[in-house]
Structures are given as structure tokens and as C-alpha cells.
Amino acid sequence: MKPVDLQSLAEIAGREHLLTSIEDRICYGYDSQHVESLPDAVVCPADAHQIAEVLKLANESGFHVVPRGAGTGLSGGSVPITGGVVLDLSRLKRIAEVNPGNLTATVEAGVVTASLAAAAEKAGLLYPPDPGSIKVCTIGGNVAENAGGLRAIKYGVTSDYLMSLEAVTSGGEIFKTGARTHKSVAGYDLTSLLCGSEGTLAVVTSVTVRLVPLPKHRRSILATFLELPAAAQAVANVMAAGVVPCTLEIMDRTTIRAIEDFKKIGLPLEAGAMLLAEVDGTASAAVEEEAATVRRVIEEAGAESVEFAADSAARERVWEARRSALAALARVRPTTILEDVTVPLDRLAEMVSIVEKVARKYSLLVGTFGHAGDGNLHPTFLTDQRDPDETTRVEEAVGEIFIAAIDLGGTVSGEHGIGFAKSRFLPIEVGAPAMEVMRRIKHALDPNGILNPGKVFDSQVSAISFSASVCPPHGDVRHASTGSA
Ligand SMILES: Cc1cc2nc3c(=O)[nH]c(=O)nc-3n(C[C@H](O)[C@H](O)[C@H](O)COP(=O)(O)OP(=O)(O)OC[C@H]3O[C@@H](n4cnc5c(N)ncnc54)[C@H](O)[C@@H]3O)c2cc1C
Structure with missing residues (x-):
């Protein structure tokens, strides 16, 4: 990665929206996972045009760009593990429209999901996806992770409500996907392609969602x-x-x-x-x-x-x-390692038994909760990363749980995404041909590899390893001091 061009970034976003002090950079060096890595700078653009300029500059200069919503992600997606620039999208917070006649809302990507839900409710409508982090996370982050939530069993997940997106390619072109109509089959479904792409294919700047009548x-x-x-x-x-x-x-x-x-x-x-x-x-x-x-x-x-x-x-x-x-589990011990395995509903009882058995085998304390109606479990190991022996046992236990979920016909991530935390296990679940298709899509949309590198594809940073020896060459990856959330 080439050095970040700070002077040009300041010209694009304004000097006051470029953060370079160590204190500021530390605040953007982690999400709700547990590995930290310092960015070289943080830029807070005002709109899609400034984002396009930042991405053009990154492509020309060769520095990395990591989009960030609210940093509530649980797979390390917004952690700049190779350094570079964090693109803080929180200034994109305009609720452009709630349209009861069309049952839609259009909001900028940095709008907090609870604000979108409240605006819909004011119009007698429901925006159903409700991640546990709803009061903090952003709709852009939800799109990037295809977030689920407590109501997914009946209402579905973020992708079920997306109608149209505005986004910026890694080369700096602003484009639209989908349509504000309840049906559209015009061309490839780019909305679905971007949903769940974890900030690796494009930066989402505006989102049009479908709303439903509020249940009484x-x-x-x-x-x-x-x-x-x-x-x-x-x-x-x-x-x-x-x-x-x-x-x-x-x-x-x-x-x-x-x-x-x-x-x-x-x-x-x-x-x-x-x-x-x-x-x-x-x-x-x-x-x-x-x-x-x-x-x-x-x-x-x-x-x-x-x-x-x-x-x-x-x-x-x-x-x-x-x-x-x-948050309650995070009070029990210094480090929480939360996972996101999801299995078919008729295998859920087997999966919870396996989690309990694996925890006993490795003498570990686990708290399991989750969206059981979706088959989605969050086994959360309560541990202390300062204890290397216990950390190794957690790593082995988590690996066994992932493999067991795959064997039961499930997935290593129901809603938190792959990030760098689970990239080791993705090829085991989807297989080499599917990985190759994903690599080709990534290369077509981000040929210079500037958008959120080290995520989804094997980043060599283990989900739960805190060893400095796994640091990638550029990022200043270091130990987090507390558990997530
Ligand atoms: C207490 C707690 C409860 C949670 N409960 C749930 C739950 O019930 N269901 C669930 O699905 N998740 C849950 N999560 C995980 C997390 O809140 C979601 O993944 C959420 O979607 C992340 O949104 P964010 O704005 O914080 O994104 P960030 O964490 O900032 O980023 C997440 C990823 O999205 C990318 N990204 C962010 N914004 C954009 C953008 N505009 N364009 C392109 N890429 C972007 C980032 O690069 C990163 O890869 C929970 C987290 C916590 C801490």
C-alpha cells in the first residue's frame, strides 16, 4: 500500500473533516470485535461526491479505504487491518423521504437504523429489520452486512427490504441500483450483489427501503x-x-x-x-x-x-x-468471543448440545443466546485474552463449532458477516469454485484492491488469535483490552 495523500484528502473533505491525531485514529481502530489496527487517517465526507473524490484519489495513489458506519460490526469488517484511510459515513444522515403512498423510505447511508424505524413509525409504517444494535448501527452498515435481527423469522432480513441503492465504485463513479418500484428486473440485480458485500465492492451512500403496515x-x-x-x-x-x-x-x-x-x-x-x-x-x-x-x-x-x-x-x-x-455477558469476564453459527431449525437442538459439549471439553465458560427461530445462535465464550492457554482453547473450540455447524448443513455466519474474523472458514463452507467466483467479482469491481482489503477472503488474521505474529505487513494490529460490546 502507498502512503496516504493527506493534503489532497483535506482539500476534498475540508481540513476539519480529516482526522490524523493518534487519539482520533485509536477511536477508529476497532469495531465490536476484539482486534485493533490503526488507520493512517480518518476522513468524514459530506456526500457521495466527496466519497467519489476520495476513492479516485485512493485508486491513483494506491492507498486502502475502509468504509465505516457505527463500528458495531462483530466480524472486524470496519477494522483497517492494513492501515490506510477509514471512511466515516456518519455525516450522511439525511432522511430524504418517507413515502406512505409508495410504502418506501429513502435515507442516506449513515442514518442510524432506529432513526429510520422511528421515521417510518411516525407515518404508521414499520421498517422490520431490527438488529440488537438498532440504536447505534447505521443502515449502510446493515446493507453491507445484510443484517438480520429479532424479527427476521417472520419479516426477513435487510436484503428483503432493499429496493434501490446509490453507491460509489472503487474507481469513484456514482451509480444507482434497482428502482423505487415494487418490482424491477431491469438488468443484473446489483442491489443484491452489494448487500452483504461488507464494504469490499463499493461504498453505499443512499438506501431506499420498502416499508410495511405497522402491526397493531x-x-x-x-x-x-x-x-x-x-x-x-x-x-x-x-x-x-x-x-x-x-x-x-x-x-x-x-x-x-x-x-x-x-x-x-x-x-x-x-x-x-x-x-x-x-x-x-x-x-x-x-x-x-x-x-x-x-x-x-x-x-x-x-x-x-x-x-x-x-x-x-x-x-x-x-x-x-x-x-x-x-453487554451483560461482557461483564462476566474480560473478553467475549461471540460467534454467529446458524443451522436448519430441525438441527438446532443438536447444535446447542454440541456447543455445550465443546465448552465442557475445553473447560470454557460459554453463554449461548440467539435468534432461535432463524436457527441463528450466538455462542459467546467468556474468557481472558491475557491467558494464552485459555485463548488457544477458545480458538480450538470455536473452530470445532464452525465445522459442526457446516456439517449440520448450516453456515458460519447468519448475520454478522465474514470480515477477517471468519475468512479462514468461508472456503470450507462454500468450496473453492464459489470462492473463485467471488474473487472474480471482487477483481472486476475493485481491480486495484483498495476497498476494505483483508476482509471476506483469507486475511491470515485469526478470528480469535491475539498474537502479534499474525499482523499483516502494513496494519498496526494489536491486542484489544476488552471484550466486544
Ligand atoms: C450489541 C450488538 C447487537 C447486535 N445485534 C445484531 C443483530 O441482531 N443482527 C445483526 O445482523 N447484527 C447485529 N450486530 C452486528 C452489527 O450491529 C451489524 O453488523 C450492523 O449491520 C453493523 O452496522 P454498522 O453501521 O455498525 O457498521 P460497521 O460495523 O461500521 O461496518 C460493518 C461493515 O460494513 C461496511 N460498511 C459500513 N457502512 C458501509 C457503507 N455505507 N457502504 C459500504 N460498506 C459499509 C464496513 O466496511 C464493514 O465491513 C450487533 C452488534 C452489537 C454490538
Whole structure:
């Protein structure tokens, strides 16, 4: 990589929007993962035109550019592991339009997802994707990671709501994908190509999403189980009963205890596992009927207790507690290593048993929670990266869990992306021919390799290795001091 041309960057974005001090660069050297690497500079452009200028300059000068939304990513996607320039997109925060007549909203890429959801709700509409980080993460980051969330089981993920994007190629051309129509088959589906591309193919600057009518009624259900596999089996039973809850979350004993210690909302400390479900809809009677079915199926699956949230305040408390799961677990030990394996629903019970077995085998503490209705688990190892022996055991345990998920017909990432953290495992899951197709797409769109290098394709930085010996040549990769989130 060539040196960054600071003078020209300052001319493009303005001197006050170019950050070069060590203090500023440290703030942009990490995401919600646990490996740090300092950028050479941070630039905060105002619009797509300035982004285009930055990318043209990068192509001419040969420095690397790493797009960044809010840095809540959990696979190291916005960490500049080869140095270069971090492109902070947070100034692109205009909500251009909420259009109830067309059921759409158009926002700039740096808009926080909760702000988009609030603007839609004001118009009586719902933007369904709701990652646990919704109050912080940006819609651009959601597009780049194809983020899921708590409602994905019924409503789908980010890609299900994308209609049109504005983006900038690595060479600095501004282009549009898709259309603001509810159907379009005009040419290749570039919207889908960019969605989930983790900032490696283009920089997204504006997003048009589809909205749906706001459901008027909801019912939340809380169930406890003696064992985690029994709770996981109940998930498959609910799905087989012909009801699709909007949310169906699972938590193991370690997670329940960590949340209760943190939030003190009265979660049952004696429970071995919990399921949290919600059904929603426009007709109250239908919602009540679906809730009754979910309750019956969960009871028949052997739950110790099943109850409805008494009122909206109780409901809010429960879901707020669930959203705090990662933060709660991060209080238990200095380092959290959170994974994102996803398996077919009918293999979920096997997967949770494997996670528990692997944790026992390596004498590790794990808290497992996740979007069980999607088959998506977040086994979170609670560890201390200063202990090299324990770190090695975590690395081996995570590797076994990834391989087991693939063997069960699952995937190493349901929603957090590959980044550098999982790039070692991607070829095992998709195979060499698919990797080659991805490499060709990357080369066609970014021939000089300036956009977010070292991500998706094998970066040689291990998901959980903290050893300085794996540092790539240019990036100043170093140990993070605390766990994610
Ligand atoms: C507590 C917590 C809970 C979470 N819960 C969920 C969850 O339920 N579901 C889920 O899917 N994820 C979840 N995440 C992960 C994370 O929030 C998502 O991946 C989110 O989409 C990242 O958005 P961001 O704006 O923070 O992006 P960043 O972390 O800044 O970047 C993520 C990736 O996107 C790229 N990027 C960012 N903006 C752009 C752009 N405009 N154009 C091109 N590339 C871009 C970056 O280069 C990077 O590769 C959670 C994270 C935390 C900390």
C-alpha cells in the first residue's frame, strides 16, 4: 500500500473533516470485535461526491479505504487491518423521504437504523429489520452486512427490504441500483450483489427501503426449560405447528444469570434455558389465537413454565433485557468471543448440545443466546485474552463449532458477516469454485484492491488469535483490552 495523500484528502473533505491525531485514529481502530489496527487517517465526507473524490484519489495513489458506519460490526469488517484511510459515513444522515403512498423510505447511508424505524413509525409504517444494535448501527452498515435481527423469522432480513441503492465504485463513479418500484428486473440485480458485500465492492451512500403496515397487536410469551436442548427442540415444534412468530429467541442459563445480574428484572435464576416469543398482527383475535398455539406447543415440548407478558411495560422490560444479552455477558469476564453459527431449525437442538459439549471439553465458560427461530445462535465464550492457554482453547473450540455447524448443513455466519474474523472458514463452507467466483467479482469491481482489503477472503488474521505474529505487513494490529460490546 502507498502512503496516504493527506493534503489532497483535506482539500476534498475540508481540513476539519480529516482526522490524523493518534487519539482520533485509536477511536477508529476497532469495531465490536476484539482486534485493533490503526488507520493512517480518518476522513468524514459530506456526500457521495466527496466519497467519489476520495476513492479516485485512493485508486491513483494506491492507498486502502475502509468504509465505516457505527463500528458495531462483530466480524472486524470496519477494522483497517492494513492501515490506510477509514471512511466515516456518519455525516450522511439525511432522511430524504418517507413515502406512505409508495410504502418506501429513502435515507442516506449513515442514518442510524432506529432513526429510520422511528421515521417510518411516525407515518404508521414499520421498517422490520431490527438488529440488537438498532440504536447505534447505521443502515449502510446493515446493507453491507445484510443484517438480520429479532424479527427476521417472520419479516426477513435487510436484503428483503432493499429496493434501490446509490453507491460509489472503487474507481469513484456514482451509480444507482434497482428502482423505487415494487418490482424491477431491469438488468443484473446489483442491489443484491452489494448487500452483504461488507464494504469490499463499493461504498453505499443512499438506501431506499420498502416499508410495511405497522402491526397493531402483539403478544409476548416467556417460557423456561430445565435444559437448553429441550428449548431448542420446542423452537422446531412451534415452526411445525403452522404459526410464524415475529420473534423467537433462546437464552441459556449463563446468559439468563448474566442479564439478571445486569438488569435485575426478575428473570428466573433457576431456569436452565428460556424462550422468548412474540406474535404480532393487525387483527387482535388472530394474534390471540396464534399466541395460544405457541403457548400450547411450548408447554407440550416440556417447558417448566409458560406465561404471557402482563402488559406493554412488562413486554418492554423483557425485550430490553434480551437486547442487553451481549453487554451483560461482557461483564462476566474480560473478553467475549461471540460467534454467529446458524443451522436448519430441525438441527438446532443438536447444535446447542454440541456447543455445550465443546465448552465442557475445553473447560470454557460459554453463554449461548440467539435468534432461535432463524436457527441463528450466538455462542459467546467468556474468557481472558491475557491467558494464552485459555485463548488457544477458545480458538480450538470455536473452530470445532464452525465445522459442526457446516456439517449440520448450516453456515458460519447468519448475520454478522465474514470480515477477517471468519475468512479462514468461508472456503470450507462454500468450496473453492464459489470462492473463485467471488474473487472474480471482487477483481472486476475493485481491480486495484483498495476497498476494505483483508476482509471476506483469507486475511491470515485469526478470528480469535491475539498474537502479534499474525499482523499483516502494513496494519498496526494489536491486542484489544476488552471484550466486544
Ligand atoms: C450489541 C450488538 C447487537 C447486535 N445485534 C445484531 C443483530 O441482531 N443482527 C445483526 O445482523 N447484527 C447485529 N450486530 C452486528 C452489527 O450491529 C451489524 O453488523 C450492523 O449491520 C453493523 O452496522 P454498522 O453501521 O455498525 O457498521 P460497521 O460495523 O461500521 O461496518 C460493518 C461493515 O460494513 C461496511 N460498511 C459500513 N457502512 C458501509 C457503507 N455505507 N457502504 C459500504 N460498506 C459499509 C464496513 O466496511 C464493514 O465491513 C450487533 C452488534 C452489537 C454490538
